[in-house]
Amino acid sequence: MKKLTLLSYCLFLLLPLKTQAVVVNDVTGMTPVQASAVMQPESTQQVSELVKNTSGPISIAGGKYSMGGQTAISNGIQIDTQKLNHVIDFNPEKKLLTIETGATWRQVQELIDPYNLSVKIMQSYANFSIGGSLSVNVHGRYIGEGPMILSVEKFKIVLADGAIVEASPKENQDIFYGAIGGYGGLGVITEVTLQLVDNVKVKRISDVMPITKYYPYFMQQIRSDKSAIFHNSVIYPPDFEKVRAVTFKETQEPLTILDRLRPTDQYSFEQEQKIKIVASSNLGKHLRKLYDDIDYTKQPVMWRNYEASYDVSNLQPIKSKNKSFALQEYFIPVERFEDFYPELIAILKKHQANVINISIRHANPDSGSLLAWAKTEVFAFVIYYQQDTDEQSKKKVGIWTRELIDAVLAKGGSYYLPYQLHATRKQFQRAYPQADRFFKLKALLDPENKFNNMLLDRYQPKIIQ
Secondary structure, eight states, X not given: OOOOOHHHHHHHHTSOEEOSOXXXXXXXXXXXXXXXXXXXOOSHHHHHHHHHTOOSOEEEESSOOOXXXXXXXXXXXXXXXXXXXXXXXXEXXXXXXXXXXXXBHHHHHHHHGGGTEEESSOOSBTTSBHHHHHHHTOOOSBTTOOSGGGGEEEEEEEOTTSOEEEEOSSSSHHHHHHHTXXXXXXXXXXXXXXXXXXXXXEEEEEXXXXXXGHHHHIIIIITTOTTEEEEEEEEOTTTOOEEEEEXXXXXXXXXXXXXXXXXXXXXXXXXXXXXXXXXXXXXXHHHHHHHHHHHTTOOOEEEHHXXXXXXXXXXXXXXXXXXXXXXXXXXXXXXXXXXXXXXXXXXXXXXXXXXXXXXXXXXXXXXXXXXXXXXXXXXXXXXEEEEEOSHHHXXXXXXXXXXXXXXXXXXXXXXXXXXXXXXXXXXXXXXXXXXXXXXXXXXXXXXXXXXXXXXXHHHSOSSOO
16 A cells, blocks of 8 residues: 555545455356455545555446446455445536436436436436446437437546546546446546436337338337437347337326336336246247237326336346346447348347347447447347356357357447456457557556456456557
């Protein structure tokens, strides 16, 4: 540990610290990592002192919903941001919120809903931390939007030497475009200023069609529909021939759901059993279609915030003794949609992957992040599947994952990095052609490679000129 000033020493002592080694994991339970300690700073200044006085390695964790060790590194300190969750500034008139990044989207929603404001871009689930969302540059189901970077005004980041730097599209641009989507490689983003939008009433509308009809349907009826707020489509296994397109459109009709936010605990035994049935057999998957045919006859009207406040408890349990549910995601340029999906389906069928659901999303291009997954306008294919967790089963998943990556790369697309680390180095470099620029920036800002995790450790060059 470096020599401390009296002030910094006092601040350092205030940090909650588990001094014993501890095994940390993610939501799938498939990536246990032994960390030397877990620390929970409560302010940007505390983060600065911690980073300044730690030689490393340091990883950063929020909600721990990434699935391949992106929040941990062996024998390193894990910064757990849960207590870094304070509101710094809120301006409802300008629709701007500055908040610490350990806060969850649910905390944001509870704060801004009384002002009839909504988050502009976030995931479908509100449990995730804002910092984790920034680190993976998330997207959601929002029509006319795209990666989260499109909603960020500025942020504060703690660099490897403890310096606190503000970055925006106009100030410290290299850090702005490197740190968003940078998986904690450049430093700890501690505060962020987010653009907000109006909370509006939305009505759910559903259309079912063969998958062969989806692309023209989306391009003609959804893409330019200014009333469409949320949109995604479900490709139903096991045959993957039918698509249900679900759109939430702004409406002035009376509410049929009066609650402004969903409950925080959304676990239900009925939902758990439904997921188990779908995962258990092809018959279960066909039964799911019949259930949806009944459920989607309803056209509920609700607040935007209500639809945006799903809780991951709705999916529990994600892991069991020998199995776990997991995600993968592939991005394809919109014009290559019809070229890609038949290969996607063929690979999943060939390997008998136990797919529960494939969701199609849409995103506009990234504004310039170095590890951009949306280099052009894209469709996202989000695969939710169940796998066995023994080593042989993990290897089998790795085989079909790499086949899918090759298929999407051949069409000019990419894959998402928050999931299991099955991609080869060559695949990573093809999917993220500006990775060399990112790692050179990292070497400049973090010459001792203080910030690290399993994702960065796998793909960064061992020697950067």
